[in-house]
Amino acid sequence: MLSSLSTGTELRRFRRGVLPKLAVVAMLAIPLLYGALYLWAYWDPTGNLDRLPVALVNADEGATRDGEPLRAGDDVVDELLGSDALDWRQVDADQAAAGVTDGTYYFAVTLPGDFSTDIASIGGDAPTSAEIDVTYNDANSYLASTLGRSAMTQIRAAVSATIGEQAADQVLVGLGSARDGFAQASDGALTLTAASGDLSTGAHQVADGATSAADGAARLSSGAADLASGAGRLDSGAATLASGAGTLSSGAGTAASGAADLADGAQRLAAGASDAATKSGLLAAGAQQLSDGVDKAATTLGRLSGASTGLGSVATNLTALAQEQAAAGDTDAAHRIQAQLQAMQTTLADLGLPTTADGQTKAAADLQALVTGAHDLRDGSAALSSGLGTLSSSTAELASGAGTLASGTAQVAAGASDLAGGAGTLASGASDLDSGARTLASGAADLASGTGTLASGATQVADGSDQLGDGSQELADKLADGAAQIPDDSDATRSDRASALSTPVGLSSTDVAAADGYGEGFAPFFVPLALFVGGLITWLLLRPLPPRGLATPARGWRIALAGYLPALAIGVGQVVILLTVVHFGLGLGWSTALGTAAFTVLVAGAFLAVQQMLIAVLGAAAGKVAIIALLMLQLTAASGTYPVETTPAFFRALHPALPMTYAVTGLRELTTGGTDARLWTSVAALAAFLLGSLAITSWRAARQRTWTLSRLHPALSI
Numbered sequence: 001m002l003s004s005l006s007t008g009t010e011l012r013r014f015r016r017g018v019l020p021k022l023a024v025v026a027m028l029a030i031p032l033l034y035g036a037l038y039l040w041a042y043w044d045p046t047g048n049l050d051r052l053p054v055a056l057v058n059a060d061e062g063a064t065r066d067g068e069p070l071r072a073g074d075d076v077v078d079e080l081l082g083s084d085a086l087d088w089r090q091v092d093a094d095q096a097a098a099g100v101t102d103g104t105y106y107f108a109v110t111l112p113g114d115f116s117t118d119i120a121s122i123g124g125d126a127p128t129s130a131e132i133d134v135t136y137n138d139a140n141s142y143l144a145s146t147l148g149r150s151a152m153t154q155i156r157a158a159v160s161a162t163i164g165e166q167a168a169d170q171v172l173v174g175l176g177s178a179r180d181g182f183a184q185a186s187d188g189a190l191t192l193t194a195a196s197g198d199l200s201t202g203a204h205q206v207a208d209g210a211t212s213a214a215d216g217a218a219r220l221s222s223g224a225a226d227l228a229s230g231a232g233r234l235d236s237g238a239a240t241l242a243s244g245a246g247t248l249s250s251g252a253g254t255a256a257s258g259a260a261d262l263a264d265g266a267q268r269l270a271a272g273a274s275d276a277a278t279k280s281g282l283l284a285a286g287a288q289q290l291s292d293g294v295d296k297a298a299t300t301l302g303r304l305s306g307a308s309t310g311l312g313s314v315a316t317n318l319t320a321l322a323q324e325q326a327a328a329g330d331t332d333a334a335h336r337i338q339a340q341l342q343a344m345q346t347t348l349a350d351l352g353l354p355t356t357a358d359g360q361t362k363a364a365a366d367l368q369a370l371v372t373g374a375h376d377l378r379d380g381s382a383a384l385s386s387g388l389g390t391l392s393s394s395t396a397e398l399a400s401g402a403g404t405l406a407s408g409t410a411q412v413a414a415g416a417s418d419l420a421g422g423a424g425t426l427a428s429g430a431s432d433l434d435s436g437a438r439t440l441a442s443g444a445a446d447l448a449s450g451t452g453t454l455a456s457g458a459t460q461v462a463d464g465s466d467q468l469g470d471g472s473q474e475l476a477d478k479l480a481d482g483a484a485q486i487p488d489d490s491d492a493t494r495s496d497r498a499s500a501l502s503t504p505v506g507l508s509s510t511d512v513a514a515a516d517g518y519g520e521g522f523a524p525f526f527v528p529l530a531l532f533v534g535g536l537i538t539w540l541l542l543r544p545l546p547p548r549g550l551a552t553p554a555r556g557w558r559i560a561l562a563g564y565l566p567a568l569a570i571g572v573g574q575v576v577i578l579l580t581v582v583h584f585g586l587g588l589g590w591s592t593a594l595g596t597a598a599f600t601v602l603v604a605g606a607f608l609a610v611q612q613m614l615i616a617v618l619g620a621a622a623g624k625v626a627i628i629a630l631l632m633l634q635l636t637a638a639s640g641t642y643p644v645e646t647t648p649a650f651f652r653a654l655h656p657a658l659p660m661t662y663a664v665t666g667l668r669e670l671t672t673g674g675t676d677a678r679l680w681t682s683v684a685a686l687a688a689f690l691l692g693s694l695a696i697t698s699w700r701a702a703r704q705r706t707w708t709l710s711r712l713h714p715a716l717s718i
Contacts, residue, residue: 022448024034034632041636045646049151050084052144052645055096055108063116065632072119072130073111076159080109081159085151086383087645100137101512102676103665106144106643108135109152119504125493125501132156137512139672142521144643145511150505160505184452193472200465207458214451220442228437231430238430242423249420252413254574259406266399273392280385287374287381294374298367315341513672516589523588524667525640527578528603528660532634534574535607544612544623546702560694563701564612571604596670599683603663606686609660609693616700659689 050337060073080088089105110133119132134152136145182322195715296332318341334700542563548558577596582588601631615623637644637651638660644652666682669675 004560023621023625026629027550030625030628030632033629034635037632037636041647041651042642045642046147046649048646049086049147052086052147052643053089054086054445055099055105056080056088056090057093057096057108057110058090059093059113060115061113061117063120065120070116070120072116076111076132077116079156079159081656085155086148097135100135100140102563103137103678106140107137109133109136115716122500122504126494127496129500129503130505131508132159132505132508134509136509136510136514137672138515138521139513139668139678141516141639141643141668142518142625142672143641146521147643151238151510152509153197156507157503160503182340190472190476193469193476196358196465196469196472200462200469203462205460207455208460210451210455214455217444217448221441221448224441226432226445228441231434231437235427235430238423238427242427244718245416245420245423249413249416252409252416256406256409256413259402259409261403263406265397266395266402270392270395270399273388273395277385277388277392279660280381280388283379284381284385287378291371291374291378294371298371301367302364434581486711487516503623515672516587519586520588520671522641523582523665523671525638527582527600527667528607528638528663529631529635529640530578531571531600531604531663532611532631532660533605534578535567535571535604535611536624536631538570538574538608539611539615539624539627542567542570544615544620544697545704550701550704551605556698556700557694559701560612560616560697563610564694564697567608567612572601572607575600575604592670595675596667599670599679601668602683602686602690603659603666606659606663606690606693609690609697613693613700616697617703630658634658636715637661638664640664659686662686662689 014277056077058077062073063070078089080086081090088109089099091099093110096105096110099105100108112133115130115132118128132152132155134148136148138145187714195577243318251254318337322334322337322341324334327338328334510610545559545565546562546564549562554562575597578589579600583590583593609621610630611627614626618626633654634640636647637654638658639655640660644655662682662685666679666686669679669682
């Protein structure tokens with residue numbers, strides 16, 4: 001009773017050996033293995049569709065819309081390649097068809113040659129929705145085709161305009177109203193053109209005026225610069241003038257004072273000259289008298305000189321008389337005559353009369369010189385008197401002139417003073433003028449620059465107004481063209497256009513091989529799964545290596561086949577029953593019944609061989625646990641449901657190493673009607689798994705002829 005209630009009684013036998021402990025771990029990990037692997041593999045398959053290889057063919061030949069080339073196909077390709085929705089592979093049509101057929105691509109998207117033409121037709125007279133051709137192949141993966149159809153629906157929605165039919169109809173109605181608006185806008189543009197013409201004319205006038213103003217400002221600037229220069233010189237000259245005027249004023253004052261002194265001196269000179277003139281008259285009279293006296297004296301002296309000469313003769317005669325008287329004995333008479341002669345000679349001697357001829361000649365010459373000098377004195381005195389008279393009158397005039405000069409110089413001094421004051425004022429004004437002229441020159445330069453800028457801006461405005469005119473004209477033309485190009489649709493055409501606008505891009509799909517619903521789509525996965533489970537059950541009941549065979553010296557392959565062939569027979573029965581039920585009961589179709597049956601038998605045989613090998617190598621318990629683990633891995637990595645590209649890298653790496661991968665692939669080929677190289681690849685792979693497993697089982701069987709205690713009493717058995 002106590003032992004039956006003990007929870008450790010059954011588990012206690014797993015204490016011995018490593019394998020029982022691993023079995024406990026396996027029992028604990030199997031749910032985790034199944035749940036974790038399954039959730040890991042299919043956690044977010046739709047989020048990994050960017051790894052799903054899809055062929056993209058751009059056969060669009062382009063079109064022309066409103067005179068402009070239209071390459072809508074290129075735009076769609078760029079948009080698709082730029083998105084992460086799928087793993088787009090841009091190829092040509094042949095490569096896409098071959099790739100979809102042999103499974104290189106899960107499906108193919110083709111933009112037909114008239115794609116742009118249909119897009120352009122929406123605005124034409126025969127609006128037509130464009131089509132995107134999609135080619136699916138359920139033989140690649142039914143669920144991949146399903147995901148692809150969903151993705152293409154989203155892609156079509158992304159490529160298409162999202163506007164609805166009602167909105168498009170409203171747009172078209174609005175375009176009808178806009179047509180009138182365009183016409184009105186065209187009229188307005190024409191008015192704008194006319195206004196821009198006026199604006200252009202005015203702008204040109206402004207530009208011309210600004211140019212003239214700029215020229216005038218430039219001349220004004222130049223003149224102001226000259227004025228400033230002249231004002232500078234005027235300022236300098238005015239300063240010099242002020243200085244000279246001051247000097248002139250000072251000199252004029254001095255001159256006025258000197259002129260006054262000159263006037264006084266001239267008056268005194270005039271008075272003196274008058275006195276001198278009077279005196280000189282007296283002198284002239286005296287000199288006249290002197291000259292007359294000299295003339296008379298000269299005459300007298302001439303006569304005296306002649307008389308002296310006569311007196312000599314007289315003296316001689318008297319001497320001779322006295323001698324005669326003396327000789328005559330009259331001595332008295334002789335002495336008297338002698339005395340008289342002596343007295344006369346004394347007198348003559350006292351007179352200093354020359355006594356000799358030379359003396360007389362010299363005296364005559366001296367007398368003549370005296371007469372001449374007297375005459376000169378007389379004439380000079382007369383001239384002096386006349387000159388002094390003239391001097392007197394002149395000095396009077398000089399005095400009068402000096403007075404006038406003094407008065408004038410005083411006026412000059414006053415005028416010079418006024419001139420100095422005026423020159424100072426002129427200098428100050430000239431300085432102000434210089435400063436003002438410089439300011440004017442600077443302002444004129446700024447004005448010239450500003451007017452130059454104004455002229456440039458006015459020119460730009462003029463050019464802009466020209467461009468405005470051109471643009472307005474172009475606007476008017478384009479609006480008129482636009483108004484003409486807006487279709488005046490009928491109600492029917494408008495409805496067709498609205499429909500095309502609401503669905504500008506449609507999808508047309510083609511199936512290389514189509515599965516008939518989910519059942520047929522998933523049958524290639526569930527049939528192998530069922531056979532793998534059937535094999536597991538078979539090996540739960542059958543012994544992979546018959547003990548009798550192991551006890552004989554039979555070769556290993558014979559022992560292996562002895563265990564395998566019964567299980568294969570069961571497997572064939574399972575296949576027959578399964579296919580019969582799913583075909584006749586559920587309606588599973590296939591391209592060839594015999595081929596499907598043969599391939600399914602190959603699948604069952606491969607699975608049985610692999611499972612036999614695992615049991616033979618690992619033992620009954622561990623081998624069956626390994627079979628269950630292999631089943632879990634194949635469920636997630638065999639690409640039976642979602643494409644393996646949507647699973648993590650671990651499952652993608654494991655995918656080609658699992659027998660169920662080829663079982664699923666081959667059955668897809670057979671049940672969906674498309675058979676290609678993948679079927680034969682699957683056959684070869686399954687055959688390899690079968691033969692390889694049998695070979696390993698044979699090798700293991702040959703090594704199990706020796707019985708050991710552990711084999712007789714295994715630590716773990718199922």
